[in-house]
Amino acid sequence: MEVVKTGYLEQLLRGLPTSPTGSRGWLHALRADALERANALAVPTTRDEDWRFTDLSPLYRTAFQRAETPGNASAADVSAWTLPEAGSRLVFLDGQFVAALSDIRSEAGLTVRPLGAVVTEADALLPEHLGRYVDYSAEPFAALNTAWLQDGALIALARNHVAAKPVHLLFVSTRAEVVSYPRVLMVAQPGSDCTLIEDFVSLHEGAYLTNAVAEVVVAPNARVRHVRLQREGKAAFHISTCGVRVERDGCYQTVAVALGARISRYNLNVAQAGEGAQCHIDGLALIDGRQLADTHSFLDHACPDGSSRQMHKCIVGGAAHAVFSGKILVRPGAQRTNSSQESRNLLLTDKAHVDTKPQLEIFADDVKCAHGAAIGQLDPEHVFYLKSRGLSEATARDLLTFAFATEIVARIPVPSLVKRLEEAVVRQTRGRQN
Amino acid sequence: MTGKTILEVRNLMATVAGVEILKGLDLTIRAGEVHAIMGPNGSGKSTFAKVLAGHPAYTVTGGEVLFEGKNLFELAPEERARAGLFLGFQYPIEVPGVTSAAFLRLAHNTVQGARGKDEMDPLEFDDYVQDKLKLLDIDPVLLERSVNDGFSGGEKKRNEILQMAILEPKLAILDEADSGLDIDALRIVANGVNQLRRPDNAVLLVTHYQRLLNYIVPDYVHVMDAGRIIKTGGKELALELESRGYDWVSDEYKSKAAA
Numbered sequence: 001m002e003v004v005k006t007g008y009l010e011q012l013l014r015g016l017p018t019s020p021t022g023s024r025g026w027l028h029a030l031r032a033d034a035l036e037r038a039n040a041l042a043v044p045t046t047r048d049e050d051w052r053f054t055d056l057s058p059l060y061r062t063a064f065q066r067a068e069t070p071g072n073a074s075a076a077d078v079s080a081w082t083l084p085e086a087g088s089r090l091v092f093l094d095g096q097f098v099a100a101l102s103d104i105r106s107e108a109g110l111t112v113r114p115l116g117a118v119v120t121e122a123d124a125l126l127p128e129h130l131g132r133y134v135d136y137s138a139e140p141f142a143a144l145n146t147a148w149l150q151d152g153a154l155i156a157l158a159r160n161h162v163a164a165k166p167v168h169l170l171f172v173s174t175r176a177e178v179v180s181y182p183r184v185l186m187v188a189q190p191g192s193d194c195t196l197i198e199d200f201v202s203l204h205e206g207a208y209l210t211n212a213v214a215e216v217v218v219a220p221n222a223r224v225r226h227v228r229l230q231r232e233g234k235a236a237f238h239i240s241t242c243g244v245r246v247e248r249d250g251c252y253q254t255v256a257v258a259l260g261a262r263i264s265r266y267n268l269n270v271a272q273a274g275e276g277a278q279c280h281i282d283g284l285a286l287i288d289g290r291q292l293a294d295t296h297s298f299l300d301h302a303c304p305d306g307s308s309r310q311m312h313k314c315i316v317g318g319a320a321h322a323v324f325s326g327k328i329l330v331r332p333g334a335q336r337t338n339s340s341q342e343s344r345n346l347l348l349t350d351k352a353h354v355d356t357k358p359q360l361e362i363f364a365d366d367v368k369c370a371h372g373a374a375i376g377q378l379d380p381e382h383v384f385y386l387k388s389r390g391l392s393e394a395t396a397r398d399l400l401t402f403a404f405a406t407e408i409v410a411r412i413p414v415p416s417l418v419k420r421l422e423e424a425v426v427r428q429t430r431g432r433q434n
Numbered sequence: 435m436t437g438k439t440i441l442e443v444r445n446l447m448a449t450v451a452g453v454e455i456l457k458g459l460d461l462t463i464r465a466g467e468v469h470a471i472m473g474p475n476g477s478g479k480s481t482f483a484k485v486l487a488g489h490p491a492y493t494v495t496g497g498e499v500l501f502e503g504k505n506l507f508e509l510a511p512e513e514r515a516r517a518g519l520f521l522g523f524q525y526p527i528e529v530p531g532v533t534s535a536a537f538l539r540l541a542h543n544t545v546q547g548a549r550g551k552d553e554m555d556p557l558e559f560d561d562y563v564q565d566k567l568k569l570l571d572i573d574p575v576l577l578e579r580s581v582n583d584g585f586s587g588g589e590k591k592r593n594e595i596l597q598m599a600i601l602e603p604k605l606a607i608l609d610e611a612d613s614g615l616d617i618d619a620l621r622i623v624a625n626g627v628n629q630l631r632r633p634d635n636a637v638l639l640v641t642h643y644q645r646l647l648n649y650i651v652p653d654y655v656h657v658m659d660a661g662r663i664i665k666t667g668g669k670e671l672a673l674e675l676e677s678r679g680y681d682w683v684s685d686e687y688k689s690k691a692a693a
Contacts, residue, residue, distance in 0.1 A: 379527075380490060380491070381527060382527050382529070384487075384488075384489055384490060384511060385523065385526070385527040385529075386527075386529075387488075387510070387511040387512040387515070388487050388488070388511050388512075388514075388515055388520075388521050388523075389515055389537075389541040389544075389545070389597060389601070390512050390515035390516050390541050390544040390545035390548070390601070391512060391540065391541065391544055392512055392544075393510075393512070395540070395544075396512075399529070399532055399537075399540075400529065402531065402532065403529050403530055403531035403532050403580075404531070405531075406530075406531035406532075407530055407531055410531065
């Protein structure tokens with residue numbers, strides 16, 4: 001078994017240049033360290049507690065290779081995913097930045113650049129932050145991403161700069177049998193404010209792997225809104241990790257939506273590293289067929305007077321399987337922490353399945369914390385109320401499913417995205433009845 | 435006694451979770467009439483209302499109900515609504531994420547559309563609903579909010595009557611339409627119901643207290659006990675129940691049954 005596991009990682013590491021050309025010493029050291037970790041780690045199986053409910057063996061049956069060149073896609077191919085509200089847009093095909101499809105707008109105080117161009121420059125931001133907020137020493141996929149670190153995006157906000165428009169990162173898969181390793185670093189300096197949209201889409205229905213890592217630093221009094229939309233192809237594998245550090249009185253608000261992929265896993269680790277830090281974490285998985293969507297979040301209240309609110313919802317149809325594990329840690333010094341976490345799950349069929357595990361670990365004595373989990377079907381009283389107003393059973397169920405999803409979707413601060421997602425919810429609920 | 439019969443209930447029996455709640459209920463409602471069903475808690479009043487509307491938790495085990503001459507139990511709940519039966523809920527359901535305006539328009543188009551009326555687009559519906567909002571003193575802003583979400587108890591009850599106004603039922607069954615209302619809200623709800631009365635429709639009030647009947651004056655008051663209607667009278671019966679309670683009616687019924 002060990003041989004097989006090691007073999008898979010070896011396959012993924014095949015072709016990795018041992019000494020990335022043109023890179024700085026620090027990057028070389030970071031990648032070499034990550035490579036060493038990746039070699040020392042085994043890929044997870046359901047015997048690992050953190051992967052108990054998510055069986056990756058279908059992934060291990062396919063050897064994906066990193067694309068040497070980005071695939072072919074025209075502006076028309078990606079136009080369906082552009083957002084009218086966005087300012088700068090970076091488009092990546094199979095993980096590689098494509099300038100011709102991107103639209104980088106210059107704005108004083110806001111740096112938006114492809115990572116591939118920046119890593120060779122003497123910019124102090126990268127060595128200071130890259131690899132600091134995601135622990136690749138224990139997580140093989142984060143280690144792989146770091147070992148392969150070549151392309152992605154850097155978003156940097158200067159002190160007190162409020163970005164005029166959201167930054168849109170569009171990751172497009174153009175072909176099957178390919179793995180991509182996008183990497184995102186966002187650094188919001190004190191008092192700054194920005195919305196970041198990460199969007200994962202596909203032009204085909206073949207199997208591929210996205211192994212993404214994002215790191216976000218929210219400096220004192222800064223605010224970052226982070227929208228994450230995973231709408232990969234239905235045969236795709238998507239494994240990603242996001243590490244966030246929120247400093248004094250900083251605010252991190254995120255909405256992560258998972259619609260696509262055969263198997264997806266999102267690890268969100270947020271450290272509240274300063275007094276009065278705030279987090280709003282919302283998640284929605286809307287899946288059916290034989291899809292699996294897994295979200296693992298870890299929220300670390302390390303300082304006093306922090307607050308956090310988390311709502312994770314899953315709508316599960318077909319024989320799909322949703323997993324949520326949400327851990328909240330309140331460290332001994334984190335007095336007057338105010339934290340709430342809720343996991344709410346809607347099963348649309350008898351074969352749909354949810355595993356949910358909210359966990360609170362509190363080591364401070366003056367805190368206000370609440371958490372809860374609920375799994376159920378549509379409330380028959382609600383269905384009856386709508387039917388008593390003349391609505392058919394199907395319409396009533398559609399409306400209630402939509403209502404369940406929209407509480408999360410409506411929190412996305414991008415109206416066109418809200419509208420599109422609402423349409424996607426309607427499509428998916430309709431599709432289920434046929 | 436001139437209106438045509440809208441509802442005819444004969445020896446109705448129903449159970450919930452295997453427990454017999456309705457034990458042979460008879461009632462006839464004609465067009466133009468207001469009926470009130472009163473009775474102590476647990477007498478089966480709300481069960482009767484829900485059975486008529488087709489709530490899935492209740493099983494009809496005997497008797498029959500004719501709605502405009504047709505067997506009501508052959509119709510699904512939504513078909514009953516389209517046929518002109520309306521239940522105003524004691525506890526209206528909140529539907530977060532769906533605006534009241536969208537929901538009301540959908541209900542209107544479904545129910546009125548089934549009767550051959552044209553469907554309305556959002557603008558037409560907006561015009562249509564304005565008068566009805568005024569009738570019930572409802573702030574139009576409420577239409578932009580989610581259905582009943584964060585509404586006060588009074589707002590929810592008024593919203594139920596608004597739905598009645600929009601769906602124009604032949605028979606409106608109002609389950610505890612006054613519970614939780616202060617006197618001003620009660621007057622508004624009652625006034626709304628009175629304005630919606632027509633010679634060709636009827637109202638069935640299910641209520642625990644006589645108070646509502648000062649404002650919506652019934653033609654008939656029925657006392658329900660242990661799953662049956664045990665006494666029927668005029669509006670003065672409600673006042674008598676208010677002052678004397680229900681026990682004497684129950685005793686009278688028992689002694690009659692024994693005789």
